[in-house]
Amino acid sequence: MLFVGLAWFVPLLLGLPRSFLAADTPGSYLGDLGVWARFVVGIGAFVLAEQQVERGLRIKLGQFLKAPLIAPGSVAPFAEAVTTALARRDSRVAEAICLVLAIIAGVVAFANTHTATVSSWAVEVSADGNRLTATAWWMVFVSQPLFVFLLLRGLWRHFVWAQLLRRIAGLELRLVATHPDGNGGLAFLASYPNAYALFIFGVSAAIGAAIAKHLLQESLTSTTFSMIAGGWLVVVLALFAYPLSAFSKPLGQLKERSLLMLGTQATRYHRSNERKILGTNVVAVSTDEAQQQADDIADPTKQFETTRKLSAMLLNRSAIVPVAAAALLPIAAAGATILPYKEVFSVLKKLLLL
Incomplete structure (x- = not known):
């Protein structure tokens, strides 16, 4: 997958030959659970979940009309609510905000590397001071922001869906006890x-x-x-x-x-x-x-x-x-x-x- 490759495999290549240290070696890239969890499992799950979520929510939304559960007088407000939700879901402004927050999160995640006392895949410790590795710089500006961006965008889209459901709940529904x-x-x-x-x-x-x-x-x-x-x-x-x-x-x-x-x-x-x-x-x-x-x-x-x-x-x-x-x-x-x-x-x- 492209996103997993960008977030996990490219840093692996940038860290050669140190990247191939045994997983049980302290400070090794392959042995870092956080790297695997965020950039392989996390990003992979976020990308795969997107289509699953869209399909699942589309089916649920369609059921309101197939049943039908929407009273005739509420069809127009229902359509308006769906249109508004779709516009919010695809909002470029919302995605831009998510991206900015993701970049900030990437910088913050590596802000305390100056306190490290032992070298690792992320930082090289020397008498002249600590220095981020090429792998870490990639993490700061690509991997971590990508993970946080996909996370925030997923949460934003769920919030939009939540607001849509709450708006539908306020319409006249054809319910039967x-x-x-x-x-x-x-x-x-x-x-x-x-x-x-x-x-x-x-x-x-x-x-x-x-x-x-x-x-x-x-x-x-x-x-x-x-x-x-x-x-x-x-x-x-x-x-x-x-x-x-x-x-x-x-x-x-x-x-x-x-x-x-x-x-x-x-x-x-x-x-x-x-x-x-x-x-x-x-x-x-x-x-x-x-x-x-x-x-x-x-x-x-x-x-x-x-x-x-x-x-x-x-x-x-x-x-x-x-x-x-x-x-x-x-x-x-x-x-x-x-x-x-x-x-x-x-x-x-x-x-x-x-």
Whole structure:
């Protein structure tokens, strides 16, 4: 892949012959977990994820019209919201800002090399002072900015998608409380975070590598590892909960109104059945009501029970296991460098089953 070649392979060539030092040699390029995680796994995942994300979101968006879930009066606002989102997604200004921030991040990443006491692939330590290698200069202006740019652009595009979903949630939607998906017809949205599994894996790989490097000088307990992994999982889930939470209001209102209407119908139906069986109502006998026949009123019991089970929360465990696993596996790999595999697996299992 072109981007991986630019970010990882070119620096490898610039660092010859030192680049081919054994991976277990201190300061070697091939032995730097951060380099592998950011410029091979991270950039590779970001690039591959882009098409996967676009395809996944396009399918989800199309479902609103295929169902159709958009009320006739909201079709025009829906189209306007989509057009605005596409313009923001492809905004040159937004990409320029991401690029500037990426360049700044590249410079900052190597700003403390003057404190190094041992030579490595990034810095040469001598009596005259520390000097960045050709590999490091490439990292400053190409590799690191490329990684950060792809990361920021991916986050920006997700923010645009999140805003689009929140705007759609405010439109008039053709929801039905008894829909078999248990979410009024919106359950298809619950799995959209899985389109970002590769993207999240790339971010987690970089974080996991940073944790692993830190653990080379520090000890780690199972409790601390659980807090780190759990905290990162919360951040990831919050990223996707933000847009999905906007649908909790219309779903909650749908459930409330449906239960009230079905409850009213159930009262009429069962009081009518009561008169049919007993000849009269047990309480609040009414002459006008007595003229109603049970056969004229539909039984809403099944609809009422189904509506009671409707969930206003779209984010659920079963729908997001793939993206949760993508977030946790690199962190688990970092923890496994210090902790026994059984403890790491136990923590991972508990977090995925929450």
